[in-house]
Amino acid sequence: MTTRVLFVGGLGRSGTTLIERVLGELPGVCALGEIVHLWQRDLRDDERCGCGERFSGCDFWQRVGIAAFGGWHRVDVHRILALRDLVERTRHIPRLAGSNRLAAKDFAALVTEYADYYARIYAAAAETSGAQIVIDSSKHSALAHCLRWSDTVDLRVLHVVRDARGVAYSWTKTVARPETDGAEEMTRYAPTRSALLWNAHNAAFGLLRRRGVAVRRVRYEEFLARPRSSVQRIAAFMGLDPSVMDLGFVDDDAVELSVGHSAAGNPMRFTVGRIELRRDDAWRRQLPPRQRALVGAVCAPLLRAYGYPLSSTAEIVGAHR
Numbered sequence: 001m002t003t004r005v006l007f008v009g010g011l012g013r014s015g016t017t018l019i020e021r022v023l024g025e026l027p028g029v030c031a032l033g034e035i036v037h038l039w040q041r042d043l044r045d046d047e048r049c050g051c052g053e054r055f056s057g058c059d060f061w062q063r064v065g066i067a068a069f070g071g072w073h074r075v076d077v078h079r080i081l082a083l084r085d086l087v088e089r090t091r092h093i094p095r096l097a098g099s100n101r102l103a104a105k106d107f108a109a110l111v112t113e114y115a116d117y118y119a120r121i122y123a124a125a126a127e128t129s130g131a132q133i134v135i136d137s138s139k140h141s142a143l144a145h146c147l148r149w150s151d152t153v154d155l156r157v158l159h160v161v162r163d164a165r166g167v168a169y170s171w172t173k174t175v176a177r178p179e180t181d182g183a184e185e186m187t188r189y190a191p192t193r194s195a196l197l198w199n200a201h202n203a204a205f206g207l208l209r210r211r212g213v214a215v216r217r218v219r220y221e222e223f224l225a226r227p228r229s230s231v232q233r234i235a236a237f238m239g240l241d242p243s244v245m246d247l248g249f250v251d252d253d254a255v256e257l258s259v260g261h262s263a264a265g266n267p268m269r270f271t272v273g274r275i276e277l278r279r280d281d282a283w284r285r286q287l288p289p290r291q292r293a294l295v296g297a298v299c300a301p302l303l304r305a306y307g308y309p310l311s312s313t314a315e316i317v318g319a320h321r
Contacts, residue, residue: 033262
């Protein structure tokens with residue numbers, strides 16, 4: 001039996017958390033947050049779930065652990081983190097994107113074992129929540145390639161892209177991680193580094209499509225401009241019928257979000273209530289012109305492919321692809 005999974009992918013700071021939260025409001029859908037970080041941040045460090053409780057005190061996640069493994073205490077976190085280092089790395093994507101049948105047996109066994117841990121969580125979360133579809137917003141392109149190897153995951157990928165210059169500016173900001181009570185900050189990258197990552201991760205999702213995985217691309221800026229129609233298109237891609245759904249929680253310029261059980265992710269996963277949808281174009285003013293031009297030059301081929309203008313003063317053209 002397979003579990004239908006919507007994997008929300010893309011480089012961080014591209015709006016994936018907001019999109020996951022919105023999709024998690026759909027009936028029959030359970031949003032899980034960034035499961036790739038569950039092993040370390042939740043099982044090992046007992047950080048806070050999106051509901052506000054510590055992972056060990058969240059009833060939902062404790063029930064998932066029992067259904068998936070007979071209890072979280074039976075999970076060898078060190079083994080999973082070791083597997084991640086062995087198979088879930090960007091440098092391994094060429095091997096992961098190859099044929100499962102032609103891969104070396106030892107590598108194939110490691111990838112299959114690693115993907116199985118995720119598959120068991122997805123199935124347990126679907127069973128616990130009663131959902132038809134679970135969402136994993138882990139973003140990592142290498143993880144999406146690993147999940148392709150699982151026989152029990154019905155994988156669909158939502159590839160979220162945002163203008164590389166906006167992403168680069170966002171990565172320069174200092175953002176506290178509230179789940180650590182302010183003791184830690186989110187990772188920061190220089191614009192050159194984030195530009196290279198933007199290229200690598202987005203190209204990897206294009207490769208996933210060529211390997212036969214169902215992939216739909218959505219631009220974050222377009223999602224903000226037309227949230228209701230965007231949600232309808234994505235719902236159809238997930239296999240749901242948007243014509244019978246109550247989308248009253250989505251307005252033209254805002255969404256209403258309820259409490260969720262996001263295991264890890266951007267701090268906005270803790271936000272509940274009415275959220276205004278506004279494009280953040282501060283990068284046009286705040287990212288220094290030389291850095292803006294550098295990021296634009298490094299990312300130019302994919303910016304063009306995704307319908308972004310190379311001029312930072314021009315408007316975005318085109319639609320969903």
